[in-house]
Amino acid sequence: MENQSELQIEIGTEEAISLKPVNVKIVDVEIQEVGEKKSKKVVCTCKHPDAQDPIKISAVKYENKGKLEVSGLWNNKDSKNLIRKGCALAVLMTQLNSKTIEGLKDKEVMTCQDEKGYLCFKAY
Numbered sequence: 001m002e003n004q005s006e007l008q009i010e011i012g013t014e015e016a017i018s019l020k021p022v023n024v025k026i027v028d029v030e031i032q033e034v035g036e037k038k039s040k041k042v043v044c045t046c047k048h049p050d051a052q053d054p055i056k057i058s059a060v061k062y063e064n065k066g067k068l069e070v071s072g073l074w075n076n077k078d079s080k081n082l083i084r085k086g087c088a089l090a091v092l093m094t095q096l097n098s099k100t101i102e103g104l105k106d107k108e109v110m111t112c113q114d115e116k117g118y119l120c121f122k123a124y
Contacts, residue, residue: 022110024057057121062123
């Protein structure tokens with residue numbers, strides 16, 4: 001039988017700490033399959049100056065058709081199996097002067113918060 005001692009844990013006094021939007025350094029990049037459809041998403045492991053452990057960021061805020069939009073870093077491909085021009089990932093890569101997804105490693109990038117208060121990359 002599973003240990004059910006966690007059923008006795010009480011509410012603590014510490015609130016979640018949200019990290020401020022600052023420049024972060026991308027230290028690792030990977031592609032993960034997400035959801036039932038196994039869609040491929042780029043996840044960047046980043047060093048944040050206020051966090052002891054690395055954080056993961058997989059979204060970007062960018063300008064699309066004159067409006068600011070937050071989108072996941074989906075690995076969208078065109079008919080030639082290249083990253084689709086104009087998609088959120090392509091916009092971030094262009095902003096950071098990176099020809100490949102792997103080229104994002106060691107790049108410094110500004111972050112901002114999305115509508116829910118999560119950090120995302122700033123590419124506008």
